[in-house]
Amino acid sequence: MLNIKKTALAVLLLMSGMDYAxxxxxxxxxxxxxxxxxxxxxKDTFNIIKYGAKPDGVTLNTKSINNAISACSTKGGGVVxxxxxxxxxxxxxxxxxxxxxxxxxxxxxxxxDKSQFKIIEGNWEGHAAYRNESPISGINLTNxxxxxxxxxxxxGEAWRLIxxxxxTEEEWKRKVASGGVLSENGKTWYPxxxxxxxxxxxKAGYIEPGTTAETAAEFKDYYRPNMLVLTxxxxxxxxxxxxxxxxxxxxxxxxxxxxxxxxxxxxxxxxAANGDGIDVESxxxxxxxxxxxxxxxxxxxxxxxxxxxxxxxGMPTENMIVKNSIVYRAHGGFVIGSEMSGGARxxxxxxxxxxxxxxxxxxxxxxxxGGMVENIYIKNIAMKDIVHEAxxxxxxxxxxxxxxxxxxxDAQLPPVTEGTPQFKNFYVSNVACNGAERGxxxxxxxxxxxxxxxxxNIVLKADxxxxxxxxxxxxxxxxxxxxxxxxxLINIQNSNGVKFTGLSYGTGTDxxxxxxGKKTAGIxxxxxxxxxxxxxxxxxxxxxxxxxxxxx
Numbered sequence: 001m002l003n004i005k006k007t008a009l010a011v012l013l014l015m016s017g018m019d020y021a022x023x024x025x026x027x028x029x030x031x032x033x034x035x036x037x038x039x040x041x042x043k044d045t046f047n048i049i050k051y052g053a054k055p056d057g058v059t060l061n062t063k064s065i066n067n068a069i070s071a072c073s074t075k076g077g078g079v080v081x082x083x084x085x086x087x088x089x090x091x092x093x094x095x096x097x098x099x100x101x102x103x104x105x106x107x108x109x110x111x112x113d114k115s116q117f118k119i120i121e122g123n124w125e126g127h128a129a130y131r132n133e134s135p136i137s138g139i140n141l142t143n144x145x146x147x148x149x150x151x152x153x154x155x156g157e158a159w160r161l162i163x164x165x166x167x168t169e170e171e172w173k174r175k176v177a178s179g180g181v182l183s184e185n186g187k188t189w190y191p192x193x194x195x196x197x198x199x200x201x202x203k204a205g206y207i208e209p210g211t212t213a214e215t216a217a218e219f220k221d222y223y224r225p226n227m228l229v230l231t232x233x234x235x236x237x238x239x240x241x242x243x244x245x246x247x248x249x250x251x252x253x254x255x256x257x258x259x260x261x262x263x264x265x266x267x268x269x270x271x272a273a274n275g276d277g278i279d280v281e282s283x284x285x286x287x288x289x290x291x292x293x294x295x296x297x298x299x300x301x302x303x304x305x306x307x308x309x310x311x312x313x314g315m316p317t318e319n320m321i322v323k324n325s326i327v328y329r330a331h332g333g334f335v336i337g338s339e340m341s342g343g344a345r346x347x348x349x350x351x352x353x354x355x356x357x358x359x360x361x362x363x364x365x366x367x368x369x370g371g372m373v374e375n376i377y378i379k380n381i382a383m384k385d386i387v388h389e390a391x392x393x394x395x396x397x398x399x400x401x402x403x404x405x406x407x408x409x410d411a412q413l414p415p416v417t418e419g420t421p422q423f424k425n426f427y428v429s430n431v432a433c434n435g436a437e438r439g440x441x442x443x444x445x446x447x448x449x450x451x452x453x454x455x456x457n458i459v460l461k462a463d464x465x466x467x468x469x470x471x472x473x474x475x476x477x478x479x480x481x482x483x484x485x486x487x488x489l490i491n492i493q494n495s496n497g498v499k500f501t502g503l504s505y506g507t508g509t510d511x512x513x514x515x516x517g518k519k520t521a522g523i524x525x526x527x528x529x530x531x532x533x534x535x536x537x538x539x540x541x542x543x544x545x546x547x548x549x550x551x552x
Contacts, residue, residue: 028319028346028348028375029377030348030350030377030379033321033348034285034319034320034321034346034348035285036258036259036260036285036286036287036319036321037235037258037285038235038237038258038260039099039142039143039144039145039235039236039237040143041077041078041079041097041098041099041143041145042076042077042078042097043078043079044072044075044076044077044078044079045078045079045080045081046068046069046071046072046078046079046080046081047068047081047083048061048064048065048068048080048081048082048083048087049083050068051064051065051067051068051071052064052067053065053068053087055083055084055085055086055087055106056085056086056088057086057087057088057109058088059088060088060089060090060111060113060116061087061088061089062089062090062091062092062116065080065082065087065089065092066092066093068080069092069093069094069095069098069100070095072095072097072098073095073096073097073098076097077096077097077098077099077143078097078098078099079098079099079101080098080099080100080101081101081103082100082101082102082103082106082108082148082150083103083106084103084105084106085105085106085107086107086109087106087107087108087109088109088110088111089108089109089110089111090110090111090113090116090117091110091116091117091118091133091134091135091136091137092135092136092137093137093138094136094137094138094141094144094230095138095141095144096141096142096143096144097142097143097144098144098145099144099145099146099147099237100145100146100147101146101147101148102146102147102148102149102150102151102152102241103148103149103150104148104149104150105150106148106150106151107150107151107153108150108151108152108153109153109155110135110152110153110154110155110227111155112155112158114132114158114159114220114221117132117133117135117225118132118133119131119132119133119213119216119217119220119223120132120133120213121207121213122134122229123231123254124205124223125306125339126281126303126304126305126306126307126309126310126339126341127206127207127306127309128206128207128309129205129206129207129223130205130206130207130211130213130216130223131205131223131224131225131226132220132223132224132225133225134225134226134227134228134229134252135152135154135225135227135228136152136227136228136229137228137229137230137231138229138230138231138233139230139231139232139233140231140232140233141230141233141234142233142234142235143234143235144230144233144235144236144237145236145237145238145239146228146237146238146239146241147237147238147239147240147241148239148240148241149240149241149242150241150242151241151242151244152227152241152242152243152244153244153245154227154243154244154245154246154247154250155245155247156224156227156245156246156247156248156268156269156272156275157245157269158191158247159191159221159224159225159247159248160191160224160247160248160272160273161188161189161190161191161195161199161273162175162188162189162271162273163187163188163189163271164186164187164188164189165187166271167271172189175189176189179191180192180195181193181195181196183196191221192221194218194219194220194221194222195219195221195222197219198218198219198221198222199222201219204219204222205219205222205223224247224248224274225247225248226246226247226248226249226250226251226252226279227243227246227247227248227249227250227251228243228250228251228252229252229254230252230253230254230256231254231255231256232254232255232256233253233256233257234256234257234258235257235258236253236256236258236259236260237260237262238251238260238261238262238264239260239261239262239263239264240262240263240264241264241265242264242265242266242267243264243265243266243267244265244266244267244268245267245268245269245272246268246272246275248273248274248275248276249274249275249276249278249279249297250266250268250275250276250277250278250295251264251266251277251278251279252278252279252281253278253279253280253281253283253286254281254282254283255281255282255283255313255315256283256284257283257284257285258284258285259280259283259285259286259287260286260287260289261278261287261288261289261291262287262289262290262291263289263290263291264291264292265291265292265293266278266291266292266293266294266295267294267295268294268295268296268297269296270294270295270296270329271296272295272296272297273296273297274296274297275295275296275297276295276296276297276298276299276301276330277293277294277295277297277298277299277300277301277327277330278293278299278300278301279298279301279302279303280300280301280302280303280317280320281302281303281304281305281317281339282303282304282305282310282313282315282316282317282342283317283320284317284318284319285319285320286317286319286320286321287320287321288300288320288321288322288323288325289321289322289323289324289325290323290324290325291325291326292325292326292327292328293325293326293327293328293330294327294328294329294330295329295330296330296331297330297331298330298331298332298335298362299327299328299330299331299332299333299334299335299354299357300322300325300327300333300334300335301332301335301336302317302320302335302336302337302340302344302347303317303336303337303339303340304316304317304339304340304341304342304343304344304371305339305340305341305342306339306341306369307341307368307369307370307419308341308419309341310339310340310341310342310369310370310371311341311342311370311371311418313342314342315342316342316343316344316345316371316372317340317342317343317344317345317347318343318344318345318346318347319346319347320346320347320348321347321348321349321350322334322347322348322349322350322352323348323349323350323351323352324351324352325352325353326352326353326354326355327352327353327354327355327357328355328356328357329355329356329357330357330358331357331358331359331362332357332358332359332360332361332362333352333354333357333359333360333361333362333381333383334349334352334354334360334361334362334378335359335362335363335364336362336363336364336373336376337362337363337364337365337369337373337397338364338365338366338369338397338398339369340365340369340371340373340421341369341370341371341421342371343371343372343373343374344371344372344373344374344376345372345373345374345375345376346375347375347376347377348377348378349376349377349378349379349381350378350379350380351380352380352381352382353381353382353383353384354381354382354383354384354386355383355384355385356384356385356386356387357383357386357387358386358387358388359386359387359388359389359390359392360381360383360386360389360390360391360392360433360436361378361381361390361391361392361428361431362389362392363376363392363393363394363423363426364392364394364395364397365394365395365397365421365423366395366396366397366398366399366421367395367399367414367419367420367421367445368419369419369421370417370418370419370420370421371421371422372421372422372424373421373422373423373424374422374423374424374425375425376425376426376427377427378426378427378428378429378431379428379429379430379431380429380430380431381428381430381431381432382431382432382433383431383432383433383434383435383436384433384434384435385434385435386433386435386436386437386462387436387437388436388437388438389436389437389438389439389440389441390431390433390436390438390439390440390460390462391428391431391433391439391440391441391455391458391460392440392441393423393426393441393442393443393444393450393453394441394443395421395423395443395444395445395448395450395470396443396445413446413447414445414447415447416447416448420445420447420448421445421448422448422451423444423450423451423453424450424451424452425451425452426452426453426454427454427456428453428454428455428456428458429455429456429457429458430456430457430458431455431457431458431459431460432458432459433459433460433461433462434461435461435462436460436461436462436463437462437463437464438462438463438464438465438466438467439460439461439462439464439465439466439481439483440455440460440465440466440467440468440481441466441467441469442466442467442468442469442471442474443467443469443470444469444470444471444472445470446470446494449470449471449472449495449496450470450471450472450474451471451472451473452472452473452474453471453473453474453475454474454475454477455474455475455476455477455479456475456476456477456478457477457478457479458476458478458479458480459479459480459482460479460480460481460482461482462481462482462483462484463483463484463485464483464484464485465481465483465485465488465489465490465491465505466481466489466490466491467490467491467493468490468491468492468493468495468498469491469492469493469494469495470493470494470495471492471495471496471498472495472496472497473496473497474495474497474498474499475498475499475501476498476499476500476501476503477500477501477502478501478502479500479502479503479504480504480505481503481504481505481506482505482506483505483506483509487510487511488510488511488512488513488514488538489505489509489511489512489513489533490512490513490514491513491514491516492513492514492515492516492520492523493516493517493520494516494517494518494519494520495517495519495520495523496519496520496521496522497521497522498522498523498524499523499524499526500524500525500526500528501526501527501528502526502527502528503525503527503528503529504528504529505529505532505533507532509532509533509534510533510534510535511533511534511535511537511538512530512533512535512536512537513525513536513537513538513548514537514538514540515537515538515539515540515543515547515548516539516540516541516542516543517541517542517543518541518542518543520543520544520547521544521547522547523547523548523549524548524549524550524551525548525549525550525551526551526552527551527552528550528552530550530552536550
């Protein structure tokens with residue numbers, strides 16, 4: 001039956017340039033969070049022992065485990081049980097409606113025999129690339145899960161390169177004695193000569209015209225697989241399992257929808273190259289809850305493709321919730337980028353702890369990426385012993401540091417193109433950091449400022465205070481900065497519309513504000529205890545003293 005009210009509303013909205021569906025969708029907020037659908041499974045159980053698997057750590061159980069998964073899926077789904085024991089295996093391919101359950105006393109150990117992993121067409125850091133088959137994978141699936149309190153080990157040390165400076169002297173001796181080859185300067189160990197050659201070959205493994213899996217085989221050792229890769233799947237659950245020791249990224253969800261991580265533990269060695277915890281790439285509707293990450297690269301990372309490839313895909317990561325989670329000793333606690341060319345939006349992070357990470361909240365990009373990162377909401381974050389910045393927004397990732405260049409002529413600026421990235425509308429509140437090299441860095445591009453960064457109720461104890469470079473519409477309310485450095489506490493360069501309300505800071509501050517650059521204007525300090533500092537402000541490199549307004 002026709003709904004008269006809905007039809008009339010649709011007509012009115014059409015006349016006004018809106019459609020009915022968009023009018024019915026409320027903007028996401030802390031009171032209206034995205035919804036994430038979860039898979040449901042039959043109770044039928046398929047024990048891998050019945051398919052010939054043996055828990056002796058010697059028998060290769062690849063066929064038995066995959067046969068159990070196929071049988072389960074064919075019969076309508078259910079649980080594939082990995083019972084107590086040490087289960088050696090090659091690549092496992094998931095199928096729809098299957099819950100792979102790893103018992104608490106089970107260790108699912110992937111083999112170090114690289115011949116068991118075939119070369120496939122995959123994806124690496126946002127580019128189409130040849131890879132070794134992932135230990136666990138799934139493509140175009142619906143209703144899948146990995147559950148249970150057992151351990152899944154990727155045997156990553158068989159694949160990874162490592163630097164001498166990342167091992168003790170005794171560890172380095174053992175690594176060199178194990179085989180492989182050293183770099184020309186003797187400071188890097190590679191698993192093989194082929195790996196060492198590939199490391200010096202531009203775009204090694206990229207899928208380009210004229211390349212095939214056969215031609216790519218020369219560098220097989222170089223294509224370190226991500227341990228779990230799920231591509232274009234729907235209704236995914238990872239629950240309570242420990243994933244550890246991956247060759248590269250540990251968990252990688254690519255172009256998936258309705259992804260839930262609950263009670264998951266990711267453990268990678270601190271010195272594991274590219275040892276990310278989870279990379280959520282071009283996914284929609286994601287929940288990460290009550291999980292722990294201790295890994296060799298970024299902990300919880302949001303991506304959406306790299307450069308032109310990512311822009312062509314055009315799939316942002318969106319509608320994502322991260323809560324009640326802990327990250328140890330990663331490059332970043334919660335991270336967006338640097339491969340974010342398809343964009344990211346509507347992301348909520350709350351009640352998380354970062355301990356010993358290189359950076360706490362890390363948002364990174366660079367010229368050429370393109371993509372829009374917007375509508376990011378973060379609150380209730382505790383940090384301790386952060387190696388570098390507690391909070392970082394940086395558009396110069398892996399690019400030349402702009403250094404002290406204060407005033408670049410407009411004619412020298414790169415044009416704004418589809419390759420120009422954008423950060424805007426970040427809302428960060430209730431953050432406390434005890435120990436960091438620098439409390440805050442906001443660094444945009446001269447041709448594209450970082451816009452709409454709003455910080456509220458922030459406590460930062462760091463060696464250095466805050467730097468705001470090429471920012472616009474930045475608000476800092478009730479921010480306390482305690483810095484060991486005394487000159488200056490806050491550096492503002494070529495920025496516009498920066499407003500401090502209720503700023504407070506530790507004792508012994510010589511200079512509160514360093515204001516520089518001809519573009520700097522509209523800096524306000526309201527209700528701030530400016531008289532505690534020996535000097536309120538200095539103006540350099542063309543900055544006008546009128547750029548700063550102090551009012552109590």
